[in-house]
Amino acid sequence: MRLAAVTATVALCVAAGACDAGADNATPGGSGSGGTGPGGTGSTTASSGPASSGARTGTPTSPDGPRAAPRGGSSAASGPASPIPATPTASELPPGGGGSLTFAYGPARAQTTTLLLPTEVDATGPPDRAPRAVPIVVLIHGGAWKAAATTASMTALASDLTARGVVVWSMDYRGVGADSAADEGGWPRTYEDVAAGLDLLPRALAGVGLTASQVAVVGHSAGGPLALWLAARGQGKPGLPGGPPAVRPTVAVSLAGADDFEMIARATGPSGFMADFMGGMPADKPAEYAHASPSNLVPIGVPMLFVVGSIDPLESVAKAIAQTARGAGDDVRLEVIEGAGHIAPIVPTSAAWLTARTWLAGHGFG
Numbered sequence: 001m002r003l004a005a006v007t008a009t010v011a012l013c014v015a016a017g018a019c020d021a022g023a024d025n026a027t028p029g030g031s032g033s034g035g036t037g038p039g040g041t042g043s044t045t046a047s048s049g050p051a052s053s054g055a056r057t058g059t060p061t062s063p064d065g066p067r068a069a070p071r072g073g074s075s076a077a078s079g080p081a082s083p084i085p086a087t088p089t090a091s092e093l094p095p096g097g098g099g100s101l102t103f104a105y106g107p108a109r110a111q112t113t114t115l116l117l118p119t120e121v122d123a124t125g126p127p128d129r130a131p132r133a134v135p136i137v138v139l140i141h142g143g144a145w146k147a148a149a150t151t152a153s154m155t156a157l158a159s160d161l162t163a164r165g166v167v168v169w170s171m172d173y174r175g176v177g178a179d180s181a182a183d184e185g186g187w188p189r190t191y192e193d194v195a196a197g198l199d200l201l202p203r204a205l206a207g208v209g210l211t212a213s214q215v216a217v218v219g220h221s222a223g224g225p226l227a228l229w230l231a232a233r234g235q236g237k238p239g240l241p242g243g244p245p246a247v248r249p250t251v252a253v254s255l256a257g258a259d260d261f262e263m264i265a266r267a268t269g270p271s272g273f274m275a276d277f278m279g280g281m282p283a284d285k286p287a288e289y290a291h292a293s294p295s296n297l298v299p300i301g302v303p304m305l306f307v308v309g310s311i312d313p314l315e316s317v318a319k320a321i322a323q324t325a326r327g328a329g330d331d332v333r334l335e336v337i338e339g340a341g342h343i344a345p346i347v348p349t350s351a352a353w354l355t356a357r358t359w360l361a362g363h364g365f366g
Contacts, residue, residue, distance in 0.1 A: 093208070097122040098162075103204055105196045108174055108183045113197040114151065115204055116158050116168040123208035131206065133213040135365045137161055138198060138230075138249070139170040142221025142258075144273040145190055147178035153346055154220065160348040160357070166366045167210070171197040173226075176276055187278050187288050188241040194226050195233060195242025202246055214250040216365050218356070220346050221314075222277075224257020228294035228304065235301035239291055251363050253305045253356055254294075255345035256312050259321040261293035295321050298328035305333050305359045307352050309340025333359065 093099035098119040105111050117123060121134065139158055143149020151170050158168045173193035174185030185193065198217075205211055219227030227249075233240045234248035258264055258274070262282045265274040275281050282289045290296045304325060308318035315336060322334040337344060337352045345352040360366060 093117070093123050099123075101204075101208070103200060105200045106193065110147070110150070110172050110174045110178075110183060110185070111193055111196070113169060113171040113200065113204075115208070116162050116170060117208075118162040118165045118167065120165045121167060121210070123210065129209060131209055131211040133211050134167050136167050136169055136201065136205075136212045136215045137360065137365055138201070138215060138217045138227070139168060140194065140217065140219035140223035140226045140230075141170075141172070142219065142223040142256075143175065144258075145175045145185060145222045145277045146273075147175040147183060147185065149175060149222075154223075156348050157218075157346055157353065160353070161366065164357075164366045169198075169201055169204075173197065186276075187285075187292055190226070190277075191229065191241045191292065194230060195240075195245070198230055198249075199242070199246035212247070214364060215247055216251045216253065216360055216363070217249045218253040218255065218360075219257060220255040221342065222258050224254035225259045225261070225292075225294050227252050228254055228257070228259060228300055229292070229297065231302045231304070232294065232297040232300045237297055241291075249302060251303045251305075251360070251365075252300065253307070253360065254318070254321075255352070255356060256308050256314050256318070256342050257294075257306065257321075258314060258317060259293070259306075260295040260317050260324075261289050262295070263317055263320060265289075295324050298325045299330045300325060301330070303331040303333075303363065305335070305356060307335045307337065307345050307356050309342065309344050309352060310336050310338050311340065312342045312344075314342065 093101065098117050098121070100114055100116045102112055102114040105113060121132075139151070139154045141149060141151050141154045143153065151172050154170055158170050161168050171194060173190050174183055175190065176184065176186045178184045201212065201215070217227035217230045219225070229240070230245075231249045231252040233242060234245045236245075261274055261278065265272065265278070265282050268274050270281050278285055278288055278292065280288075294300065306318045306322045308315050312318075318334060318336070322332050326332040335352075335355045337350075337355065340350065340352050344350040345356060347353060357366065
């Protein structure tokens with residue numbers, strides 16, 4: 001089954017650090033497919049432009065001010081820390097518009113998220129001015145939910161969006177295979193992380209004089225189901241981790257998403273990345289899969305776009321989830337890009353990303 005190629009290609013991509021490809025269909029070592037790769041949020045304090053790639057180092061700006069994220073060695077906690085009350089300092093941003101701020105929403109080094117502002121948005125004005133309402137695009141990276149993967153693979157999309165006047169919220173989260181128990185992700189920790197990261201958004205925006213008029217969640221590869229899951233959580237789906245949502249996404253985009261967990265688990269087996277992330281196979285963890293896989297949460301309740309390449313091993317997954325969601329009554333659009341691989345949707349010059357960006361613009365984002 002072609003889907004079985006996912007495990008090998010994603011593992012290669014993460015290991016090679018080549019998932020932030022610079023050309024359509026590019027993958028580690030040539031054409032084909034892969035997953036998102038390592039790097040980092042880049043901007044660990046205020047900066048004059050979008051966060052660049054790099055390792056998870058430095059001092060994240062917590063909403064209460066700069067705070068170092070622990071580097072490991074602590075014992076495992078029962079879940080991520082509660083979001084820190086947001087009081088970011090707009091004075092750290094460059095005058096005249098633009099810049100970025102990275103916030104910590106928990107104590108683990110991956111529990112960070114970056115606010116990226118286009119030059120058209122000046123957050124350094126008078127503190128008593130009325131908040132400016134702007135649409136927000138939330139970016140969620142992929143990488144088979146591995147601890148080595150970070151937001152680096154989404155940096156190019158973030159830059160492309162901010163260059164078009166869109167405010168971006170790029171989230172990191174804990175993955176599996178971390179070097180300490182406190183940094184380890186997987187079900188349900190990864191979900192608790194993205195919930196906490198998204199819930200921090202309103203307070204972070206308020207600190208720089210903004211408010212969200214609407215929110216799009218956009219995920220690539222392993223980030224695709226996280227984006228769809230956040231949309232489902234925003235619609236009040238019961239029993240999901242993270243508590244009541246503070247943010248309700250209005251649209252969702254899955255770029256080459258791993259959106260049907262049972263389908264992928266069957267293809268990749270008990271030693272594959274899906275079973276590793278979920279802590280077992282669907283037969284062993286039926287309740288967990290029921291609350292984690294977007295295919296089990298339909299109808300999601302918001303307009304959704306699925307973009308996948310015709311040579312991506314996840315093409316069959318995209319077609320399956322689109323059919324399932326449409327059958328449940330969801331507003332669904334599926335775009336299969338001829339000749340495109342797994343990395344194409346996160347390459348700004350690709351037909352896959354142009355399709356997604358145009359759809360977002362048609363829904364009021366850019």
